[in-house]
Amino acid sequence: MSAEQHRGGLVKETRTQRTSIILVLALLFPVVATAQQAVRPTIQIRTPQEGAFVSGPTVLAVDVSAAAGTSIAEVKFFVDDVEVGSRTEPPWEITWDAGQTFARRVIRVLVTDSTGGQSEETVLTRDLESAVFTAEVNVVPLYVNVTDDRGVYIPDMRMQEFEVYENGKKQEILFFDSEPRPVVIGILIDTSGSMEGIKMARAKQGASAFLEHITQQDEAFVMGFDAFPRLLQNLTPNHARLRDAIQEMAPRGATSLNMAIVEGADILVDRPERRALIILSDGFDTVQSVTEGQAIDYARLQDVRLYTIGIFDMINNPIRSSGFDTLNRGEVSMRAYSDGTGGRTFILNSLGELDRAYDEIAAELRSQYSLGYRPDSLAAPGEWREIEVRTKRGAGRTKPGYYGQ
Secondary structure, eight states: OOHHHHTTOOOOOOHHHHHHHHHHHHHHHHHHHHHHHHTOOEEEEEESOTTOOOOSEEEEEEEEEOOTTOOEEEEEEEETTEEEEEESSSSOEEEEEOOSSOOOOEEEEEEEETTSOEEEEEEEOOOHHHHHHHHHOOSEEEEEEEEOTTSOBOOOOOGGGEEEEETTEEEOEEEEEOSOOOEEEEEEEEOSGGGTTHHHHHHHHHHHHHGGGOOTTOEEEEEEESSSEEEEEEEESOHHHHHHHHHHOOOOSOOOHHHHHHHHHHHHTTOOSEEEEEEEESSOOSSOSSOHHHHHHHHHHTTOEEEEEEOOOTTTOTTGGGTOGGGOHHHHHHHHHHHTTTOOEEEOSSGGGHHHHHHHHHHHHTSOEEEEEOOSSOOOTTOEEEEEEEESSSEEEOOOEEEOO
C-alpha cells in the first residue's frame, strides 16, 4: 500500500480479489500449521523421575518417538545447561556421574528429528538438605491467616477454633502458637529488559521500603532474574547490605522466573523458620529452563509460600482490563504461583500501589497462626495430600497440601 493510500486514499480492489486472498489464506494456513505440528517428535524422561535423589553413576534415559515420515536424528542430554552426552541411535540413554552427594540438578533432554523438528523435557532432582529434612520430619506444620468478611486479620483466635482436615479426614492438632515467629524471605525482582525505566525505579523503591519490616530475628536475601537468576545478597538481617543489593539491579535480557523460584526455594530449604518468596514481575517466564508446574511443586516440597506482585502495563496489555483474566498469561502465572503454595497475588493498577502491596505482605507474615499435626499415615513419595483448615470465626487460608517425601 502506498503512503497516499495509507493516509486515507481509497484502496481499489475488487470483491473477487479480496475473496481470492481470503480463500488462499484459509486453505494455506491449516496446511502450514499441520506440517509444523507434524514434524515435532515426542519425548518423556524415564529416569531419573521428578524430585528424585541421585548420586554416583546415574542413568539418564528417555522414551522418544518420531512423527510419521521422519526419524530421530539425535538426543542430547544436559545437566544444569551443560551437555553431558548424546545419542544418535537407540538405546536413548547415557550414564552420568552425579557425584558423591545429593544435589539439586536441572536435567534437560533435547530430541531432534530428521527434519530439524525439536522437543525437550526437564526434571529436577533434589539436594542433601531436602533428604535430611524429609527423614527427620513427620509432623506437618501449617501457618494460617484468618480474616473477617472485610479482609481484616483476626488476632485473638484460640486452638479450639481451628479444625484441620487431610484428604477430608479430621486431624488432631498437636501444637498451636499465636505469637509472631521469625521468617526468612527471598526478595525476587524481575530485571528483564521490559523493566527498564520507571518500573525498575519504583521496584527498587518499593523493595527498599519493605526492608523496614525485616527485624533482627528475620533474614532476607535479594535475587534479580533476567536470562538467569542472580543472587545479589545472601540471607542477612542487615538492611544496608540488602538495600545496596537492590540498588545494583539493572534491567536486561529475558525472564527466567521459574528457575528463580527454584533457586530461591533452594536457599531457604534448610531453615526452620517460616519461608516465603516475594516475587515482583511485569511478565512471565520466557526462558522455560524449568516449567511453571515444576517451580510450584519445588516450592511446595520446600514448604515455601510464594507472594507475587504483578505490575503489568495496562496500556500495552489491554486484555486484562477487559475482564478476561485467563487471556493474560502473566497474571495467570502469578496467581498460579500464589494459589499453589498458600500465598497471595497482588495485581497492581498503577505503580503507586506498590508500597501498599509490600505492606500487606508484611502484615500477613506477622499475622499467622502456627499449627501442627501428625497424619495417621505417612504419605508415599510423590503422593499429594490435600489440606483444609476450618475456623469457627472468619476464613482461614494456608497451603493447599503437601507431597509425600
